[in-house]
Amino acid sequence: MQMLDADDESTVTEYGTGTGTGYSTALMCHRFGPDKVTSVETDPGVAGRARAALDRCGYAPRLITGNGLAGADRTDQAERTIATMGVRGIPWAWVRETAPGGLIVATLRGWLRSLGLVRLVVEDGQHATGQFIAADPAFMMAWQQAAPANLGMLPG
Structure with a gap:
């Protein structure tokens, strides 16, 4: 979460609700306030x-069940976007739904392993630039981008 470089007024979109436990979502609610998450x-x-766990903690952020690779269907733009899952590429919806000057932090990965943690600055809602900030993070792959059931026969 520190890679988000956020202040108390930041709004945040998270993809992968605390990897199912709601834990990272609860941390963000504690840090920014549930109305900003x-x-x-x-x-x-x-x-x-995750919703039940967050309710037990007294947090009521905006929770969406759906394909996060398609975005969060925001009517505004978040200042910060974080994915607690690995993705093969940054979805355009995340760039569109992050405010200019805002940050996107995500793990890029292939089917077999993580490639690295990337931190991007959104320029204008259509472009984002940045760099890898860590190697080999360990988030699970986005369900929609998981490896196919059968990759075929391997030689030998």
């Missing part, structure tokens, strides 16, 4: 468990 989880069962 939007979190998206793909799996309805995982989202339900």
Whole structure:
């Protein structure tokens, strides 16, 4: 979360609601306030468990169950976007839904391993530039981008 370089007034979108536990979402609610946190989880069962855990902690952020790779369906733009899952590329929706000057922090990865943690600055809602800030982070792959069930026969 420190890679977000956020202040008390920042609004945040998280993809992968605390990896199903709601833990990182609860940390963001504690830091920024639940009214400034939007979190998206793909799996309805995982989202339900995270929502229950957040309710027990007294946090009520905006929680969305849906395809996070398609964005958070925000009517405004968040100052910070973080993915607690690995992705093969940064979805255009994340760039569009992050305010100019805002940051996107995500793990880029292939099917077999993480490539690195990337931190991007959104320039104008259509472009973002940045660099890798850490090697080999360990977030699970986004469900929609998981490896195919059968990659075929391997030689030998």
